Amino acid sequence: MGYETILADACKGLGTITINRPEVRNALSKTVLREIRHALEDFAVQDDVGAVVFTGAGNKAFIAGADITQLVDYTFLDGLSADMQRLYDYIEDYEKPTIAAINGFALGGGNELAMSCDIRIAADSARFGLPETNLGILPGAGGTQRLTRLVGKGRAVELILTGRIFGAAEALRIGLVTDVVPDAELLDAVRATAEKILAKGPLAVRLGKLVIKGGSETDQRTGLLLERLAQSLLYSTQDKREGAQAFIDKRPAEFTGR
Numbered sequence: 001m002g003y004e005t006i007l008a009d010a011c012k013g014l015g016t017i018t019i020n021r022p023e024v025r026n027a028l029s030k031t032v033l034r035e036i037r038h039a040l041e042d043f044a045v046q047d048d049v050g051a052v053v054f055t056g057a058g059n060k061a062f063i064a065g066a067d068i069t070q071l072v073d074y075t076f077l078d079g080l081s082a083d084m085q086r087l088y089d090y091i092e093d094y095e096k097p098t099i100a101a102i103n104g105f106a107l108g109g110g111n112e113l114a115m116s117c118d119i120r121i122a123a124d125s126a127r128f129g130l131p132e133t134n135l136g137i138l139p140g141a142g143g144t145q146r147l148t149r150l151v152g153k154g155r156a157v158e159l160i161l162t163g164r165i166f167g168a169a170e171a172l173r174i175g176l177v178t179d180v181v182p183d184a185e186l187l188d189a190v191r192a193t194a195e196k197i198l199a200k201g202p203l204a205v206r207l208g209k210l211v212i213k214g215g216s217e218t219d220q221r222t223g224l225l226l227e228r229l230a231q232s233l234l235y236s237t238q239d240k241r242e243g244a245q246a247f248i249d250k251r252p253a254e255f256t257g258r
Contacts, residue, residue: 005032007057008039013198014191015043015052015096022058028109029067033087040094050198052094053190054113055101059183062102062126063110071135084109084141088116092142092213095206097197101190102126102177107165112139115146118209119193120177122168123186128176131163149216151175201239202257 007018017039019026043049056062066084091098091113100114102122107129114120130139130147138144139160148156151174159166168180181189197205207230215223234240238258246253
């Protein structure tokens with residue numbers, strides 16, 4: 001389908017969603033959120049799409065946050081509907097791996113979208129922050145929860161209460177992003193990471209995501225049970241047999257997702 005505020009395309013197993021509002025630093029309007037959801041649902045049923053990348057148009061911003069022209073009129077009911085938070089929950093639970101290619105500013109809702117992805121790769125020039133307290137609100141699209149889990153409670157409290165902006169080097173040091181690369185190499189680095197994932201058994205990747213997320217939200221004993229059950233399922237698949245035989249034969253595996 002055609003979109004007003006995003007670009008969505010698929011190439012060589014990788015779906016890409018580009019927030020395409022560079023004139024407002026790719027701010028997240030209600031239309032953007034709705035179109036992201038539609039694109040993700042479309043990619044979900046495309047067998048030839050094995051992973052999804054998010055990025056921003058232009059060279060100034062990944063996503064500079066929510067559209068403040070709409071935020072100014074938000075009410076109690078908008079808070080309860082939590083459209084952005086619900087979308088990011090969907091991204092976090094998405095069956096296919098997701099990667100944030102962070103170019104420029106990733107502030108507020110943009111930072112929160114990146115945190116909902118499985119992997120975050122930043123350009124050297126990327127800048128991060130959750131400055132919502134400057135507006136008298138909280139980072140309410142998962143920021144208070146995902147940031148704490150990524151960087152620890154103490155650092156999350158400091159970043160959220162001060163709302164300060166910080167660079168890619170600090171984001172890497174505290175564990176907010178998984179890698180930092182020169183600006184010109186960002187998309188190549190994302191593609192290389194995606195290709196490594198796409199070469200693996202798709203069922204193993206899918207269950208790996210489920211077990212890591214489920215296990216991180218419970219006690220270790222329950223997490224180990226999830227791991228055991230997932231491994232038992234994978235032992236019964238054609239992909240396991242193909243992967244093992246390919247290793248023995250010293251050839252690339254040809255996985256089918258079965």
